[in-house]
Amino acid sequence: MAEPASYRPQPGEIPTHPGVYRFLDPHGRVVYVGKAKSLRSRLNSYFTSVKQLPPKTFAMVHAAASVEWTVVGSELEAIQLEYTWIKQHTPRFNIMYRDDKSYPYLAVTMNEKVPRVQVMRGDKKPGVRYFGPFHPAKAIRETVDTMLRVFPVRSCSAGVYKRAAASGRPCLLGYIDKCAAPCVGNISVEDHRELAEEFVDVMAGRPGPHMRRIEGQMKQAVTELRYEDAARHRDELEALRRVFERNAVVLPEATEADIFAFAQDELEASAQVFHVRQGRIRGQRGWISEKVEEIDDARLAEQLVLQIYGDMPDAERIPREVLVPALPENHAELTEWLSERRGARVSLRVPRRGDKAALLGTVAENAEQALKLHKARRSSDITTRSAALRELQGALDLAEPLMRIECFDVSHTSGTNVVASMVVLEDGLPKKRDYRRFSIRGDVAVDDTAAMHDVITRRFSRYLKEIAEQGPLESGEISEATGRDEQKFAYPPSLVVVDGGQPQVNAARWALDELGLQEMAVVGLAKRLEEVWLPQDDFPLVLPRTSEALFMLQRIRDEAHRFAIQHHRSARSKQMTASALDEVAGLGPKRRAAVVAHFGSVANLTKATAEQVAEVPGIGAQTAQSILEHLRGSGPESG
Known part of the structure; x- marks a missing residue:
C-alpha cells in the first residue's frame, strides 16, 4: 500500500x-x-x-x-x-448503483397488422404503445395475464403465429381463451385491432367505459337467464378491478415522475425509487452501495440521477418530474443535462407539501427498511470474508492485501476439446464480468501442465502489452478529457490460484517467470486432499479443515471448475453437432457452421421442425428436410 x-x-x-x-x-x-x-x-x-x-x-x-x-x-x-x-x-471506491437490467415495459405493437401484447426491455420502437416501467417484472406479467382474460389480444411470437395460421390450429392460449386466435380466423383482423385498442385504452388509465359496458352485459345476461355468460362477465369485472387495485391512483393522472429517497450510515447508502406513470405507482427499485466519504442526500441524488438516466438507452423515457429529498448544489446544470437527454423540459425539485411529499416519505421509509435488511444479511458475511482474506494473506506470507484473486482451471475429455477458464474474486466476492474463457489448441493441448503454461502466458502477455501501450503514470494535469482507455483484463491480481497440484503450480510459475513477473504470487489447490501447493516446494501447505481461507480457495477453485466445464460442454456439443452434419448431402462447411451456431447442439436441432431449420440463413426447405431425415434416420418428417 x-x-x-x-x-x-x-x-x-x-x-x-x-x-x-x-x-x-x-x-x-x-x-x-x-x-x-x-x-x-x-x-x-x-x-x-x-x-x-x-x-x-x-x-x-x-x-x-x-x-x-x-x-x-x-x-x-x-x-x-x-x-x-x-x-x-467503474472506479472501485465510487458509489455505484449497479443494476444490469433495463426497465421492463408492457408494450402493445400497434404498428403491426395484428397487434401483439408483450413485455419489452431496451430501446423504444415507433408505433408501439408502452406502459410502465414496472418492477419487478413479475408484476407486469401478472398484469398481462389478468388483462388477457378480459381482452384476449394476441401475445405469441411471429413464428408461433405463422405456424398456427399454416396448420389451421390455434396455440394453447387460443384453446384456453387467452387469445382471440386471429391466426385461424376466430376473430377478424379488424375486430382484433379494436380489441387491442380497448386493451391500450384501459392500460392508459381509462377503464371506466369498458367496466360499465361489461357490467351492462352482465345484467343483460342475467335478465335473459344466461347465467354462465353472466358469471364470465362478473369474472372479467373482478379481473379489471384487481389490475387497478395493484396500480392504485396516488397522484393526478397526468403525473409522470420518478421519486427518489435515501437512507445511509457511515459505511453504506440505500437508494429507493418509485416510478409513477399516469398517477399510478408502476414500479419500485432499490440499490445498496458502499460509501467512500461523508456524503449527504443532495450528493447522493446527483450521483444516482447521473447514473440512472445517463445509462438509460432510450432517453425519451426520462419522466417530466424527478423528485428528490434534497437538491444538489448544481441542480440548475443537472436539470439542463436531464432536459438535453430527454429532449424536453424536466423538473428536478424537492416536494415540500401535499401528496408528492407524503409519497416521498413512503419511499424514504422503504430505503430505511432496505438498509436495515441489508445490514442484517451482510454483517456476518463481511466479517467472514475479511477474516478469510487476512488469514490467507498470513498463511502465504504475502506483503500485499489480497484485493484481487484470479483462479485458472483446464478442462478436457481425453485430451480433446481442451478449454480453460479464469474466474476472479475482488474483496472476496466474484466479479463475473472479468471472467474469461480460453480455447487450447495445437501442441500445448497434450496435457494439463502445457495447457496451464499456455493460458497463464496468454493472460499475462496481454497485461504486459497493455501496460507497455499505456506508458508511465505521473501525477498532475492531463490534457485529454477521457483519459486513458481502461482495460479490465490487464489489471493484475494479488494472487494467482491454479486448480491442481505441484506440476500445475510449477507450470504457472514458469510462465510468469518467463514474462518477468517473479513477484506475482502463485498457489495451487489439489482436489484429492485439498492441499495448498507453493512453487518448487516438495511438501504442501495444509490449512485446517475449518479454515475460512481454505473455504475461500475451495469456492474460487470450484467456480473456476464450473466455468471451465460449462465452456467445455458447449465446445463439445458444437463439435458433435458439426460431426453429425458431415454426411448431409449439399451441406458445405459454411452452412454447417451456421446451423451449429443457430441451434448449438444435436439435441436442439433434432427437436426442431423443418420450418425452424429453414430459418437459418442459407438453408432452404429441401436442405432442412434432408438435415432432419439424416439426424432422425427416418423418412420424411410427419406433420
Whole structure:
C-alpha cells in the first residue's frame, strides 16, 4: 500500500479552478473519480490529517499511487466529465448503483397488422404503445395475464403465429381463451385491432367505459337467464378491478415522475425509487452501495440521477418530474443535462407539501427498511470474508492485501476439446464480468501442465502489452478529457490460484517467470486432499479443515471448475453437432457452421421442425428436410 505523501502534488501545482480528478493505483487503474469547485481545496483535504479520514477514504488514498485532474469551464462540463469517467472506469471506491437490467415495459405493437401484447426491455420502437416501467417484472406479467382474460389480444411470437395460421390450429392460449386466435380466423383482423385498442385504452388509465359496458352485459345476461355468460362477465369485472387495485391512483393522472429517497450510515447508502406513470405507482427499485466519504442526500441524488438516466438507452423515457429529498448544489446544470437527454423540459425539485411529499416519505421509509435488511444479511458475511482474506494473506506470507484473486482451471475429455477458464474474486466476492474463457489448441493441448503454461502466458502477455501501450503514470494535469482507455483484463491480481497440484503450480510459475513477473504470487489447490501447493516446494501447505481461507480457495477453485466445464460442454456439443452434419448431402462447411451456431447442439436441432431449420440463413426447405431425415434416420418428417 502506498503512502499518500509519496504522490501528493507539490504546493501550488494544483489549480484553484473547478474540475474533475481521478485517483489511480500502481497499475494505472482508476479507483476513484470526483469533482470540485476548487481542485486545490478538495485534493488537499485528502492529504492533510490522513489518519482522521473515514475508513473507506483512508483505504482509497492508500490504494492509490497517483492523482490526475482536468480543469473544466463550468459545472455542466464537470457533471458530464465526471459521469463519463465513472461510466468508463467503474472506479472501485465510487458509489455505484449497479443494476444490469433495463426497465421492463408492457408494450402493445400497434404498428403491426395484428397487434401483439408483450413485455419489452431496451430501446423504444415507433408505433408501439408502452406502459410502465414496472418492477419487478413479475408484476407486469401478472398484469398481462389478468388483462388477457378480459381482452384476449394476441401475445405469441411471429413464428408461433405463422405456424398456427399454416396448420389451421390455434396455440394453447387460443384453446384456453387467452387469445382471440386471429391466426385461424376466430376473430377478424379488424375486430382484433379494436380489441387491442380497448386493451391500450384501459392500460392508459381509462377503464371506466369498458367496466360499465361489461357490467351492462352482465345484467343483460342475467335478465335473459344466461347465467354462465353472466358469471364470465362478473369474472372479467373482478379481473379489471384487481389490475387497478395493484396500480392504485396516488397522484393526478397526468403525473409522470420518478421519486427518489435515501437512507445511509457511515459505511453504506440505500437508494429507493418509485416510478409513477399516469398517477399510478408502476414500479419500485432499490440499490445498496458502499460509501467512500461523508456524503449527504443532495450528493447522493446527483450521483444516482447521473447514473440512472445517463445509462438509460432510450432517453425519451426520462419522466417530466424527478423528485428528490434534497437538491444538489448544481441542480440548475443537472436539470439542463436531464432536459438535453430527454429532449424536453424536466423538473428536478424537492416536494415540500401535499401528496408528492407524503409519497416521498413512503419511499424514504422503504430505503430505511432496505438498509436495515441489508445490514442484517451482510454483517456476518463481511466479517467472514475479511477474516478469510487476512488469514490467507498470513498463511502465504504475502506483503500485499489480497484485493484481487484470479483462479485458472483446464478442462478436457481425453485430451480433446481442451478449454480453460479464469474466474476472479475482488474483496472476496466474484466479479463475473472479468471472467474469461480460453480455447487450447495445437501442441500445448497434450496435457494439463502445457495447457496451464499456455493460458497463464496468454493472460499475462496481454497485461504486459497493455501496460507497455499505456506508458508511465505521473501525477498532475492531463490534457485529454477521457483519459486513458481502461482495460479490465490487464489489471493484475494479488494472487494467482491454479486448480491442481505441484506440476500445475510449477507450470504457472514458469510462465510468469518467463514474462518477468517473479513477484506475482502463485498457489495451487489439489482436489484429492485439498492441499495448498507453493512453487518448487516438495511438501504442501495444509490449512485446517475449518479454515475460512481454505473455504475461500475451495469456492474460487470450484467456480473456476464450473466455468471451465460449462465452456467445455458447449465446445463439445458444437463439435458433435458439426460431426453429425458431415454426411448431409449439399451441406458445405459454411452452412454447417451456421446451423451449429443457430441451434448449438444435436439435441436442439433434432427437436426442431423443418420450418425452424429453414430459418437459418442459407438453408432452404429441401436442405432442412434432408438435415432432419439424416439426424432422425427416418423418412420424411410427419406433420
